[in-house]
Amino acid sequence: MTRDLFNLTASLSFALIALSPTLTEAQDHRPGVAEFQAAHPGGARALDGHVWYPTKAEGDEKLLRGSAVWRDITGHLDARIAPGVFPVVMISHGMYGNSVNQAWLAKRLAAEGVISILPNHPGTTSFGRDPDQARQLWLRATDLSVSFDQLLTDPRFADHMDPTRVAATGHSLGGYTVMAAAGARHDAAHFAAGCVDAPERVDCDVLDGWKVGHNADDLEMLQSDRSDPRIRTVIPLDLGGAQTFDPASLQAIDMPVLVLGSGRQDMLNQDVESRALAAALPDALVTHVEIEDAGHFDFMGACVEGGYEILKREEPGDEVVCVKGAEERVAQHDRIFALILDHLRQTGVMP
Template structure:
């Protein structure tokens, strides 16, 4: 298994592969809307892309979350770009990793982030939530849409397609990499681990509780168009069949966050995942001061105080969420870009 000591060489390879310097590029933004022929699961989100337009406007922020300099509907660069697909965490949304999208676009990447129906801030429908097999399919549908849309198809390099997922988005990423859901194995694990966070969530959501749902969850949801994955402090390692994890043939960059403010147990999540995936394809990073919610956006100077007053149960998401989080973001973006550029 590759470790943090390889970061410098990864960064060097990224610099060699980056088509333009970061100061040459800004972040363009357009909305994505993907229809569902059955009308059951339309998707929406954002497409971030590099532009030389300079008319930036503070966007995607509010009193709690810091804005980003964005050029709405900017002109695109007439060349093919690597594409990164992003999957948010439980009840998160397509804005959660906009900070990473912005930093990647400044290095020449396009980034697509979508909202997953049922598990997003804006749609918590219990039936959609139960159908977790749809999450990986959302990403595959978004990729197919972008590769077929005349507005984007000529802008994407099909040999440089990647994915990043945070928390439940990390579960989504592992499924797309080839991890197969193991309902019986999870049942056995949960019977012996009654306080496990993921067990409680999946049972509460009624995931794979019928034979039909189990069959859907256990299907092969991998997408071989995606060449490498970044997995950010995932939840759900114990849902996957160990043999399928060992058979993954796509490079994985796995981050574990040891600051315990989310309920995720690293010993049964990221640390266990990397014992089951191929060592030659797995790079694991666990920065000592990284927290689960450091993968969300940077908080404003007043963000923590606002949450403590208005939403005290959620205030922890902005703990150390200003300059310390910005420093984490810079390191993560650099490492992710380097990892993808190396594959």
């Protein structure tokens, strides 16, 4: 089913008025952030990333990451986590993204009493582009599980994470990743057949360039079940790769899914991606919102004023990431966050 963004006003207003003691306490939290490291069994694939979490730390936030184009990312670096046990959201970045792309979302969640885990996916990060690692697309969903497992043993966070209240969200290729973590299965033959009829599709070009599914030895792993049974709900953010999935596996998804798409449709064809995904999922479990005038990059951080001009001058072609990327993007973040917060509460991940 499809919901218009602005039809949520009444339910959100009621939720804000009917504040429980738990929610009131969460509003007193401040955003803490720390780095973590993890590794797949055998150590063949090393991971790093950030974890955002609620803290009671006082004083000013410190700079986590600065940029000439992106707005500064600040938080309480390495602060002690607040007392309590908190829900967990795993967040997957997009193609050639990184663990700070959705820091804006993780920071807001931390202030509401949520721990967010944001790993860098080897081979598909901003500064780690490796086609051979990217080819192993099946490992992206497992990166989330491995990162979560590691943090459950980390003395900083182990006693504060509730493994029964877990969600996953991801942007673009990260949307593909969280759907795989929810049980969607890659179907190489199905995908290849679709690309024959539409070879100009972005997803066809990208996966072909990485040689995903080209090697017969890869197919068993590529098409294997990568689901994490701890996940209660997933939220793909303008996902890319919906056509890679076996339709039967999408129909078998047994958890609520909030599909957020970009109304401006400036990067991905919604008929092929978010609309198609929503149509393929069980009607009773899917909510599809195409956010009015949102672009693909509005799910990433906000740009500084003049960021568009800097990229147009220094990296021609990349300026697309900053289209409507300053104050208009911040307003979109407010809308996106309201939708996500409402969904996490409705599904019981958050109180």
